[in-house]
Amino acid sequence: MSNGSAGQLEVGAAEAATKGDVPSVPPRRRARVPLGQGLRTPFSHRVGEAAIHVMAFAAVAAIALIFLFIAKEALPILFDVAAQEEIGGLSALVFPRVWPGYAEAAFVWQPVGEIPKLNVVPLFVGTLKVTVISMLIAVPLSIGAAIYVSQYASRRAREILKPAIELLASIPSVVLGFFALMILATFVQSLLGTTYRLNVIVASLGLSLAIAPLVFTISEDALSAVPKDLLHAALALGARKHQVILRVVVPAALPGIAAAVILGMGRAIGETLVVLMASGNAAVVELFDPTTSARTVTATIAAELGEVTQGDPHWRVLFLLGTLLFLVTFVLNRVGALVIDRLHKRLSGGAV
Amino acid sequence: MRYARGDWVLAGLSATSVVLLLGTTVVLLGLIVREGAGHVSVEFLTSEPASDLTGGGIFPAIVGTVMLTMLMTITGVPVGIATGIYLAEYAPRGSRLASVVRAAVQNLAGVPSIVFGLFGLGFFVMFVGRGIDDLVYGPGDPVWGRPAVLWSSLTLAVLTLPVVIVATEEALRTVPQDLRMASMSLGATKFQTIFRIVVPQASSGILTGVILAVSRGAGEVAPIIFTGAANYLPYLPTDLRDMHMHLGYHVFALSTQSPNVDAARPALFATVLVLLALTFTLNLAAVLLRNRARAHALASA
Numbered sequence: 079m080s081n082g083s084a085g086q087l088e089v090g091a092a093e094a095a096t097k098g099d100v101p102s103v104p105p106r107r108r109a110r111v112p113l114g115q116g117l118r119t120p121f122s123h124r125v126g127e128a129a130i131h132v133m134a135f136a137a138v139a140a141i142a143l144i145f146l147f148i149a150k151e152a153l154p155i156l157f158d159v160a161a162q163e164e165i166g167g168l169s170a171l172v173f174p175r176v177w178p179g180y181a182e183a184a185f186v187w188q189p190v191g192e193i194p195k196l197n198v199v200p201l202f203v204g205t206l207k208v209t210v211i212s213m214l215i216a217v218p219l220s221i222g223a224a225i226y227v228s229q230y231a232s233r234r235a236r237e238i239l240k241p242a243i244e245l246l247a248s249i250p251s252v253v254l255g256f257f258a259l260m261i262l263a264t265f266v267q268s269l270l271g272t273t274y275r276l277n278v279i280v281a282s283l284g285l286s287l288a289i290a291p292l293v294f295t296i297s298e299d300a301l302s303a304v305p306k307d308l309l310h311a312a313l314a315l316g317a318r319k320h321q322v323i324l325r326v327v328v329p330a331a332l333p334g335i336a337a338a339v340i341l342g343m344g345r346a347i348g349e350t351l352v353v354l355m356a357s358g359n360a361a362v363v364e365l366f367d368p369t370t371s372a373r374t375v376t377a378t379i380a381a382e383l384g385e386v387t388q389g390d391p392h393w394r395v396l397f398l399l400g401t402l403l404f405l406v407t408f409v410l411n412r413v414g415a416l417v418i419d420r421l422h423k424r425l426s427g428g429a430v
Numbered sequence: 431m432r433y434a435r436g437d438w439v440l441a442g443l444s445a446t447s448v449v450l451l452l453g454t455t456v457v458l459l460g461l462i463v464r465e466g467a468g469h470v471s472v473e474f475l476t477s478e479p480a481s482d483l484t485g486g487g488i489f490p491a492i493v494g495t496v497m498l499t500m501l502m503t504i505t506g507v508p509v510g511i512a513t514g515i516y517l518a519e520y521a522p523r524g525s526r527l528a529s530v531v532r533a534a535v536q537n538l539a540g541v542p543s544i545v546f547g548l549f550g551l552g553f554f555v556m557f558v559g560r561g562i563d564d565l566v567y568g569p570g571d572p573v574w575g576r577p578a579v580l581w582s583s584l585t586l587a588v589l590t591l592p593v594v595i596v597a598t599e600e601a602l603r604t605v606p607q608d609l610r611m612a613s614m615s616l617g618a619t620k621f622q623t624i625f626r627i628v629v630p631q632a633s634s635g636i637l638t639g640v641i642l643a644v645s646r647g648a649g650e651v652a653p654i655i656f657t658g659a660a661n662y663l664p665y666l667p668t669d670l671r672d673m674h675m676h677l678g679y680h681v682f683a684l685s686t687q688s689p690n691v692d693a694a695r696p697a698l699f700a701t702v703l704v705l706l707a708l709t710f711t712l713n714l715a716a717v718l719l720r721n722r723a724r725a726h727a728l729a730s731a
Contacts, residue, residue, distance in 0.1 A: 123621035127520070134516030136509045137595065138534040140588050144541060147552040222447030230441050239448060241717060246455050248713040250649025251543075252678040253702055256685055257458050260698075287458075290451060320440040341540070348542025350652040355686055376544045376652075383551070383656055400548040404541060411540035415533070 145404060152401045155394035165196050165391045172199065187361040187373065189382065189392045196395045200361035204278075204372035208353055209346045211282035211368055216290040216346075217339055223290075224297035224335075229323050240298065247291035255355030258284030263356065270369070276358035278368040284352040293342040296418070300334020301327060303425050330425070337417040344410035348403060350376040375399050459706070466703030469696040475704070479680070481662055483688040485697035488704065493666050494674035495648055495708075498583050498658075501670075502647045506587025507594055507640050514598025514636070519624050539592035543652040550585030550657035551577075573671065580670040582658030589653055590643035597639020601632035604727040634723040638716045645712035649705065651678040661687065677705040 119127075155161055155168075162168050166175060174183035177195055185199040227239050263280045266272065272279070304327050312322040328335070358371030359381065379396050386393045477487030513531065521528030560575035567573055605628050613623040629636070651659070659679040667674040681701050688694040 119619050119621065123619050126621055126625075130512045130516050130520065133509045133512035134520075134531055137513060137538050137591055138531060140591065141534045141537055141541075143553055144545065144549045144588075147557060148545065148548050151548075151552050219447045219450055222444040223451050226441070226444035226448050230444065239452075242455075243448070243451055245710075245713070246451065248645060248709055249455075249458075250651070250678055250705065250709060252649065252651045252681050253462075253706060256681055256698070256702055257462075259685055260695075261458075261461055287454060294451070318437055320436040323440060344540055348540075348544070350542065350544040351682065355682065376542060379544050379548065380652055380655055383548070388556075397548060397552070400545055404545050407540055407542055407545075408537055411537050412533075414540075415536045 145401075148397055148400045148404060152394055152397035154389075155391060155398060161391045161394065165194055165395075171196055171395065173197075174199075185363045187378070189386075189395075194392055196392065198375075198395070198399065200363050201373055201375045201378050201399070203363050203365060204353075204357070204361065205347060205374040205376070207278050207365070207368065207372055208281050208285060208357060208374055209343060211278060212285035212289060212346050213339070213343060215282060216286035216293055216342065219286075220290045220292075220294035220338070220342075221297050221335060224294050224301055225323060225328070227294075228298050228301035229319075229327065240295075243294055244291055246287060247295070249287075251288055251349060251351040252355075254284050254287050255352040257287075258352060258356035272369045274358055274369065274371050276356055277370060278357065278372045281353045281357035281372065282368070284356045285346055285349055288349050288352055289342040289345045292345055293338045296338035296341060297331070297335045300331040300338070300418075300421060303334070303422070304330045305425065331421070333417050333421040333424070337414040337421070340410050340417070341414040344407045344414070347410075348376060348407050350380050353377045354380050375403055379403075462699060462702050462706060465696075466699035466701075469700035470703060474697070474700055478664070479662060479675070479697075481664070483662065483684055484690050484693040485684075488677065488680060488697075488701050490663055490666055491675040491677045491680040491701070492704070494579070494659075494663075495677045497579055497667055498586065498654070498674060498676060499644050499647050501579065501583035502586040502590065503640065503644060505584055506590055507643070509587075510591050510594025510639070510643070511598050511636060513591075513595045514602060514639075515624060515629070517595070517599045518602035519620075519628065535592045535595050538588075539596075541589075543589065543650055546585055546589045546653040547656050549588070550581055550653055554581040554584050555657060576671075577656065577658045577660075577673055578671045579658050579667050579674045582654040582674070585653045585657050586647040586650060589650065590647050593643040593646060594636075594639045597642065598632070598636050601635025601639070601723065602628060604635065604723070605631045632723075634719045634726065638720045638723065641712050641716040641719070645709045645716070648712070649678050649709050651676070651682050654679060677701060677708070681705060 165171070174185050174197070175195075176183045177186060177193065180186075185197045186195040187197055187200045188195040223243060227236055227243075231239055258280050259276070262283050263275050266277075266280050266283070267275050270279070308326050308330060309322055312326045313319070317325070353372075353374045354377040357374060357377060359373045359377055360371035361373040361378075362370050364370050379400055382392070383396050386396065474487050475492065476489050478490065479488060480486035513535070517528055517531060521531075555575060555577060558574075559578075559581065560572065562574040563570075563572050609627050609631065610623055613627045614620065618626070654676060658673055659676045660673040661675075661679075661683045663673060663675050665672075681698065684694045684698045684701065685691065691698075
């Protein structure tokens with residue numbers, strides 16, 4: 079049948095419809111339209127679909143609004159000269175300064191007082207110390223556990239062990255903070271004889287409990303996703319199980335494990351309640367002694383924002399810290415997600 | 431398989447990690463149950479807290495937590511489910527728009543909870559709340575533009591959005607394509623197919639996400655410090671503009687701001703126990719539902 083006659087058929091069908099007859103067989107060309115779209119959608123359904131499309135952008139809007147409204151409170155400090163003078167100039171936020179009553183230049187975070195001293199370096203040092211030490215505790219433990227659960231545990235044991243470790247992730251961080259404050263602190267002090275009951279070690283131990291389940295889950299997923307063919311091939315070549323794990327499985331899953339570490343770090347930097355409750359919150363600049371107290375960026379925001387007058391330089395600096403926190407975790411999460419994506423592409427490509 | 435020495439070392443080290451992680455969890459739970467269980471009683475659950483943060487009951491904190499999570503669920507879950515439906519059913523394969531939405535969801539899940547607190551204060555309390563005040567009441571004492579249960583619930587609704595979205599999308603993807611085909615070939619529209627066939631099939635998976643979101647919302651403290659939670663309130667919240675007490679925030683307040691922590695200790699452990707019981711019950715329910723959903727998906731596949 080030629081194209082011409084198909085066209086005639088269609089015209090005929092349209093005429094029948096306008097005359098109010100029962101429509102005849104639908105024209106053949108229409109049959110290629112995807113299922114469900116050939117019929118007219120009722121108005122109410124289209125409204126519903128429009129609503130779904132609008133609501134679907136809530137997450138995008140949320141990310142944008144979060145950034146906008148935190149930056150909006152923070153940015154005036156970068157342009158308002160009067161506010162800058164009040165805190166001794168913008169450079170006082172980062173560089174050490176000889177404050178009245180101080181013998182030499184120092185990094186000081188002391189927002190309440192005649193001259194507000196808002197140097198953020200002590201807070202960065204606090205966050206850095208707590209993050210690094212908690213990672214040193216959590217990462218080896220969670221990767222070790224991931225290796226056991228994915229490689230050694232029987233299928234049955236795996237189905238019990240994985241949810242059991244993930245149970246730790248469902249414990250609210252305020253409870254972990256409470257545990258560190260009331261129980262770990264006493265234990266650590268009697269064990270190590272530290273001068274301060276609340277210190278970086280206690281906070282890091284508590285924090286490692288918050289990030290371990292995250293690092294474990296992502297690493298375990300990556301290790302389990304390595305095609306079994308690789309493992310069997312290596313075993314068939316006579317390699318021992320530990321050789322296969324360390325030289326075949328772990329390297330193949332390495333991007334996933336790296337992503338787990340990156341995402342764990344983002345979580346450690348952003349975690350608030352544990353460090354707020356267990357780190358002692360004294361803003362000291364001391365890089366290498368974990369038995370001192372520490373004040374992190376997150377804990378500072380949580381502890382001080384409620385007491386500050388809106389629009390004060392102190393208020394602005396707290397929002398500025400929040401903006402930085404948002405940006406740093408944003409970048410870490412993006413990188414982590416990209417690495418995981420790539421791993422999945424590589425592994426699924428390798429399996430075919 | 432014969433194990434060499436290296437095998438024992440690696441197996442031993444990795445098994446030790448598992449034991450350490452699980453051991454710590456067990457010790458944590460054990461100590462809290464041991465010290466808290468004796469203090470949990472009907473009276474503790476139904477009476478007022480002491481006004482000076484030294485203990486007392488936790489009734490207002492329970493009511494506040496329930497009200498908070500209910501408001502959060504009502505406002506956040508529909509949006510989360512709609513996004514999940516968009517990603518699984520409407521977004522074209524390989525769509526750039528959908529990948530932007532997915533990236534936003536991933537990033538939202540990683541935003542630190544204290545940043546949500548700043549956002550709730552800057553956006554909901556100061557922008558939306560003050561905006562309503564300026565429009566409706568003019569200058570004067572803030573009516574909406576101050577911390578309230580509405581604002582803390584909305585902040586948590588945004589925070590838990592990713593949990594609902596991811597669970598919904600995953601659940602919808604397990605529904606076999608045949609069902610959609612069958613429904614549409616019978617003349618149902620895409621919208622009818624989704625809401626009468628696909629969503630009901632995926633309901634236990636979606637419910638799992640909702641429960642996990644509620645569990646997360648019930649335990650988060652940092653986002654509500656500035657947006658609605660109160661140390662101590664002599665009355666229960668009855669209005670969207672009231673502040674509220676909260677189990678997690680009560681734990682924080684009792685353990686860091688109490689003038690007499692020793693006096694507060696029994697109530698503190700008991701409050702932690704109640705909070706943990708709540709989150710664990712919710713998580714257990716979620717796990718059981720998810721298993722049922724998976725079994726269901728396997729059976730119908």
